[in-house]
Amino acid sequence: MKKKLFVVVDMVNGFVNFGALHDPYINRIVPGIKNLIEEALEQGNDVLDFRDCHSLTDKEFETYPIHCLDGTEESELVPELQPLKGRMIDIPKNTTNGFQTEQFKKFYQEHYEEYDEIVVVGCCTDICVTDFATSLAKFHETNGINTPITVPMDLVETFDGPNHDRNVMNEVGFENLRKAGVNLVETYASRKEKQYTL
Numbered sequence: 001m002k003k004k005l006f007v008v009v010d011m012v013n014g015f016v017n018f019g020a021l022h023d024p025y026i027n028r029i030v031p032g033i034k035n036l037i038e039e040a041l042e043q044g045n046d047v048l049d050f051r052d053c054h055s056l057t058d059k060e061f062e063t064y065p066i067h068c069l070d071g072t073e074e075s076e077l078v079p080e081l082q083p084l085k086g087r088m089i090d091i092p093k094n095t096t097n098g099f100q101t102e103q104f105k106k107f108y109q110e111h112y113e114e115y116d117e118i119v120v121v122g123c124c125t126d127i128c129v130t131d132f133a134t135s136l137a138k139f140h141e142t143n144g145i146n147t148p149i150t151v152p153m154d155l156v157e158t159f160d161g162p163n164h165d166r167n168v169m170n171e172v173g174f175e176n177l178r179k180a181g182v183n184l185v186e187t188y189a190s191r192k193e194k195q196y197t198l
Helices: 024-042 079-087 102-114 125-143 166-179
Strands: 003-009 046-052 089-093 115-123 149-152 183-185
Touching: 003 024, 003 125, 024 046, 024 079, 024 115, 046 079, 046 102, 046 125, 089 102, 102 115, 115 125, 125 149, 125 166, 166 183
Parallel strands: 003 046, 003 115, 046 089, 115 149, 149 183
Antiparallel strands: none
16 A cells, blocks of 8 residues: 655754744744644654755855754754654755755655655745755656655745745745646645544
């Protein structure tokens, strides 16, 4: 019997709680993601989290301010998700695109046949979420894999900043995901069958 893979992108302090690229507004998706992870694990699904985790020599710092350095609190999962860390597949990344990490490529090539759906949540909608999900979609297309990729729109978020309006950039991300063939849903309702007592 197949299961689902839930991918949690960059729910780290450096994007949510403090640091050069954080936006406290992203906190709004933390409770829903925590509930989703707990339910996914309870149902026997796999959960993988990407954590932005940099060294000072990373090329990304030519474009973005220094953030989420390896070994700092910025690169750690937000406190609400810390208790679940040991039950998730944890992959640090030093690029906006977690798909490009060798650890993910190896993991997915070994396990992709086990999944009947990939669900992607986290931040930022228009950057790391889109980069990962569209690369995964292209990998599926290239290799004849029909496993659907789903992004619940209420469990992704991006930041406000100079020349980066949150509402506009969320829509840009959603449009790019649609074009790549990713399924966008308003929310990810529980697939658990309701039990009734007669």
